[in-house]
Amino acid sequence: MRLLTIDSVNPAILKVQYAVRGELAIKAEEHRAKLTKDDHGLPFKRIINSNIGNPQQKGLDQPPITWTRQVCALMEWPALMDLAPQAFPKDVIARAKELQEDIGSIGAYSHSQGVPLIRKSVANFIEERDGYPSNPDHIFLTAGASTGVSLLISMLITPPKSGILIPIPQYPLYTATLAQHSGIAIPYHLDEASEWSTSLHEIEGALAKSYEDGIEPKALVIINPGNPTGALLDENTQEELVKLCEKHSLVLLADEVYQNNLHKPDSHPFTSFKKIVRRMNSPIPVFSFHSISKGVQGECGRRGGYFECTNIPDSILALIYKMASVGICPPLTGQIGVDCMVRPPKPGEESYPLWKKETDTIHETLALRTKIMAERLNKLPGVSCVPSPGALYLYPKLDLPESAIEAASKAGKSPDTFYALQLLDETGICVVPGEGFGKKDGHNYYRLTCLCPGVEEYVGALEQFHVNFMKKYGRV
Amino acid sequence: MRLLTIDSVNPAILKVQYAVRGELAIKAEEHRAKLTKDDHGLPFKRIINSNIGNPQQKGLDQPPITWTRQVCALMEWPALMDLAPQAFPKDVIARAKELQEDIGSIGAYSHSQGVPLIRKSVANFIEERDGYPSNPDHIFLTAGASTGVSLLISMLITPPKSGILIPIPQYPLYTATLAQHSGIAIPYHLDEASEWSTSLHEIEGALAKSYEDGIEPKALVIINPGNPTGALLDENTQEELVKLCEKHSLVLLADEVYQNNLHKPDSHPFTSFKKIVRRMNSPIPVFSFHSISKGVQGECGRRGGYFECTNIPDSILALIYKMASVGICPPLTGQIGVDCMVRPPKPGEESYPLWKKETDTIHETLALRTKIMAERLNKLPGVSCVPSPGALYLYPKLDLPESAIEAASKAGKSPDTFYALQLLDETGICVVPGEGFGKKDGHNYYRLTCLCPGVEEYVGALEQFHVNFMKKYGRV
Incomplete structure (x- = not known):
């Protein structure tokens, strides 16, 4: 043979x-x-x-955030609420009970899009962050941001002559996923001389070259805060980028997994692309990614994250749901991790001081x-x-x-x-x-x-x- | 736009x-x-x-198996060993300590192929099951069997004119994954009249047709025990199938996720394809899948499983590792679930009676x-x-x-x-x-x-x- x-x-x-x-x-x-x-x-x-x-x-x-781990331990073995109630703060027990009531066992498959209650928590988090409504039906929980990126790239690419704009330097997940799905990476260079800023001129140049080469650009990847650069976009640049997507009919893939890792928030704050797009009332399709692997949780091994779909028609949402359902569902403990991230303890609650x-x-x-x-x-x-x-x-x-x-x-x-x-x-x-x-x-x-x-x-x-x-x- | x-x-x-x-x-x-x-x-x-x-x-x-959940609760929040030692059997605490020593935090990414210690546990389980050696380096832990199937199909298919033999009726993951990667499903029918048995004649017919159509068959999928049929292959048929793979240079994808769901084990036992292939000393490449979602654990939401590679050259193992590394690592709690499945409590240990x-x-x-x-x-x-x-x-x-x-x-x-x-x-x-x-x-x-x-x-x-x-x- x-x-x-x-x-x-x-x-x-x-x-x-x-x-x-x-x-x-x-x-x-x-x-x-x-x-x-x-x-x-x-x-x-x-x-x-x-x-x-x-x-x-x-x-x-x-160290992991104690709040997250306590909630997860109770989800793993609910009998602990009775066997060792003194070991857990009251708000942890309340959260675990609320989640259990909705989910049942974390050993069961959930809704392919993620537990509805947790998607509601995510939508609330986004609304509070941006000041614009968020629809839980437009949120997909994922096994880390990577699975979402991979799903969407495989959907957007139409081989053999279509591509996606990728910042250089980039997180290599993007080129790896493009290569896997026979898509073409259309590179645009970030500007090291001005703190690795994103240059519209560079992107226009990359687009012109892709048209020349007969490659149809499908989407623009922006990593903000940047990986590996750590750069943060200012709102003016974000608005220009949205207009560029309008002009060239590009889907915006906004990788925002480091949104909570800000070392100089006063001079370099984070604004989501969802907020910019809503404020401009722009029709561009946006997928924005978040993850529990980064930020302060750093719960990489749990594999949790989400993406939100903005300006995405129902037919495409149905297609994404179908592809998510082939993978059946994201890991439940990752989903619990997302809930703990987007709905942390509030001031006055028992877990708040330690969490803070x-x-x-x-x-x-x-x-x-x-x-x-x-x-x-x-x-x-x-x-x-x-x-x-x-x-x-x-x-x-x-x-x-x-x-x-x-x-x-x-x-x-x-x-x-x-x-x-x-x-x-x-x-x-x-x-x-x-x-x-x-x-x-x-x-x-x-x-x-x-x-x-x-x-x-x-x-x-x-x-x-x-x-x-x-x-x-x-x-x- | x-x-x-x-x-x-x-x-x-x-x-x-x-x-x-x-x-x-x-x-x-x-x-x-x-x-x-x-x-x-x-x-x-x-x-x-x-x-x-x-x-x-x-x-x-x-109900979930208490053993699994107790180990996982301690992995989530190790402080429970000190805060509520009376709540946990000694063998649970010992297992959690052993895993923690090797893994560290379950919030960290593991080796992309899965935690080495857990891959050793899997290899021991396979050796005990089959009586033939198993190499932890040839085992890949996965987020349920599905991600492994998807990874391997995307690797084996060479679009546009190659295909994989799929039993009909089949678990639709196979056709879905083939469609996604532009592979062709080559259907062969199971024989309802003889308890949904697998007919060599049917497969030969399907192969002949695929050659006629200019489609290169790359692999043969066997689901044993069957899904949706529940059928079990006898060893004689398994040997014939291995010979068929030799004759046609087919990779064997052995979906064995129901190996522990046997309702009539005396008349309908399970034998792994790994064992058959080793006993025949056959060179055919085999990937065999297992999962924690089925069997008695039923830990679907945890997303855990593995595949073992038999007769796979190092160059291909390296390729699989690369693709696994793009997904970074399988969920840690799924990996812990695999360890609990393949290394359950033994007679004489504190958890054994309840587990049994x-x-x-x-x-x-x-x-x-x-x-x-x-x-x-x-x-x-x-x-x-x-x-x-x-x-x-x-x-x-x-x-x-x-x-x-x-x-x-x-x-x-x-x-x-x-x-x-x-x-x-x-x-x-x-x-x-x-x-x-x-x-x-x-x-x-x-x-x-x-x-x-x-x-x-x-x-x-x-x-x-x-x-x-x-x-x-x-x-x-």
């Missing part, structure tokens, strides 16, 4: 690239396995997975770390770094010596991948090279998270590595 | 059909909403969702209900029903009066959909018409679950409806 080989499988799948868990992450896992042996011979004691925004991972150990303290601490720690890390990175020779006002990352630019670039070329690697591989081998710190996010030719970057265990250990190791690297390749 | 319409979206998505949550299920939801009002005017008090194997749904309320009692009760109840329901359905005029030896369903055949078939045709419905819609409107019982599973022309069926709340209320209503329907359309 003929064996199964990569030559015989779907070529679209071969084209998929996902660097966040790619070569570097796989090598990090190999090092981690080695570290369990006494004679590992590695010059570090542990792996720091700075390649992925995963706040609760081992070694980082950002825990969430404040996470916000403050992240803002402080981001600031310190950006300052220290910017002091390094050949490194420049926009101090992110949002999200969980920094995206330093590397100006590398010619001899390093030549050595990378000989090794068959892009210079930033070459740099990141050595960083991993020498310090145990795993980052994602700029190559994974798309970038302009000849520029080099890497993305690292600001979820470090201790700034000194982490940034100290980065600094020492960088100085040695620059020396090794003949600069400094 | 041009609005978003169904004419502008991916035509592959428009072709997807998924009847389990289709027209009937949507109408059932509408009735359910009506029932909350006093003047609903419906001739029943509640909806019975017999369209989906969802044991813990409201109204059915199959709970699981025995579920097995016995399901076997008894299946038997009684099949007997009573078989007594109805125009109904014949193979008494399923496995899974959760019955699949009765309807011999309907000509006038009913004409009325259905006038209403633009298939006769079994016409029947099922009236059943829903008159009794509140939601089933899936045979149309949704594929069927031979001119034959009519429906699938219903044996997870009924009370046999008398449920089957009594079915019987009464059927007799009235037959009278209405001029027979009996």
Whole structure:
């Protein structure tokens, strides 16, 4: 018989690239396995997975929000309400009872679109945030934002000659999903010189090129706050982007999963695209994504999130429902996580003080770390770094010596991948090279998270590595 | 601007059909909403969702296995070990500690392939089941079996002229996923006359036709125990199927999610395809699926499962890993559910007696209900029903009066959909018409679950409806 080989499988799948868990992450896992042996011979004691925004991972150990975990524990085993009532605040018990009454067991499939009560909670949250109505029937709960993005991209793309506008640098989920569904990524560059802002001119240029190439643009992806850049859009730019979508009949995919990760909310606030579109009374179709994996919850492993549909006709909503139903339903504990995020304890309720303290601490720690890390990175020779006002990352630019670039070329690697591989081998710190996010030719970057265990250990190791690297390749 | 319409979206998505949550299920939801009002005017008090194997749904309320829920509650909020130690058996606490040590927080993303410790548990379970080695690196944990099926079909299909052999009747996930990825379903019919057995002759015929049509067959789907039929394959047939895969270079997709739902294990035992393939020393590539949604756990809402890869080359394993990593990781509570399923309490451990009692009760109840329901359905005029030896369903055949078939045709419905819609409107019982599973022309069926709340209320209503329907359309 003929064996199964990569030559015989779907070529679209071969084209998929996902660097966040790619070569570097796989090598990090190999090092981690080695570290369990006494004679590992590695010059570090542990792996720091700075390649992925995963706040609760081992070694980082950002504590979960107690409120969320208490509600979830009662949903898992309701008998605890009677067996250990003293262990739970009253508002936790009340919330669990309310959810149980509506849901029944979390071991049952829910409505494919998500538990109706939780969709109502989400709609209320959006109404309070934006000051415009939100319809629970236009909300789809998902297993993290990724499944929603994947579902909608697979629906919007009409192969072989249609595409979606993607910011560069971008979160590689978008290009990976496009490749999987034989869609074309239409890249537009963000402007590093002005804090990674979004340029209408760049997008118009990308559109013109796509028309020239016979590619039909279907949608525009905006990540706000940005990933990997942390940039925040101002409302004026948002309005211009909405007009651009009107002009070119584009669907707007608004990735707003970092909306609660704001380090400088006074100078860099967040406004949702839903609000802008409603205020302008624009007819453009918008899908906006949110997630429990980021923000202060950081409940990545739970797999929860949602997307809201704005200006989407019923026929398309029915189609989305059908596709959601093939996956049957999002994980119930992820859905409970969404409820806990959008409907936290209120002042005066028993859980409020602890919830407030825990969430404040996470916000403050992240803002402080981001600031310190950006300052220290910017002091390094050949490194420049926009101090992110949002999200969980920094995206330093590397100006590398010619001899390093030549050595990378000989090794068959892009210079930033070459740099990141050595960083991993020498310090145990795993980052994602700029190559994974798309970038302009000849520029080099890497993305690292600001979820470090201790700034000194982490940034100290980065600094020492960088100085040695620059020396090794003949600069400094 | 041009609005978003169904004419502008991916035509592959428009072709997807998924009847389990289709027209009937949507109408059932509408009735359910009506029932909350006093003047609903419906001739029943509640909806019975017999369209989906969802044991813990409201109204059915199959209790969850306490063991699973206790472990999960401690994973959610580990502080309970100190706050309420008396509430938990010692072996539950030990298991939770072991898992926490390996995983850390369930709020963190895990390895994309699933927690290594849990993959080891799965490998041990498979080794004990089959008597052949299993490699944790060849196991992928998933969010229910569906995500694994979807991932692998998207990988195996090479559009536009390749297909996968699908049993008819089939679980519509397969055709839905094929449609989404522009693959072609190559149907082969199961033999109702011999307890829905799998006929090599039928498959050879389907293959011959696909070659004639220029369609390359890539894989063979076998659902064992069958869905919707409940049929179990004998080992002789399994060996013949493996030889057929060798002859035609087919990948075997073995959907074995009902392996623990056996109502007559002495006369109708389950043997995994992994065991058959290893015993024959066959080189055919096999992917075998399991799930926590069925069996005795019925933890559908948790979204957990796995697939094991047998005879799959490393290059393909790497490709699967890449695609799994785009989805980042399966839900952690689903993964914990898998661990609880494959590594239950052992005799002598504190949780064992309760676990044994709970699981025995579920097995016995399901076997008894299946038997009684099949007997009573078989007594109805125009109904014949193979008494399923496995899974959760019955699949009765309807011999309907000509006038009913004409009325259905006038209403633009298939006769079994016409029947099922009236059943829903008159009794509140939601089933899936045979149309949704594929069927031979001119034959009519429906699938219903044996997870009924009370046999008398449920089957009594079915019987009464059927007799009235037959009278209405001029027979009996």
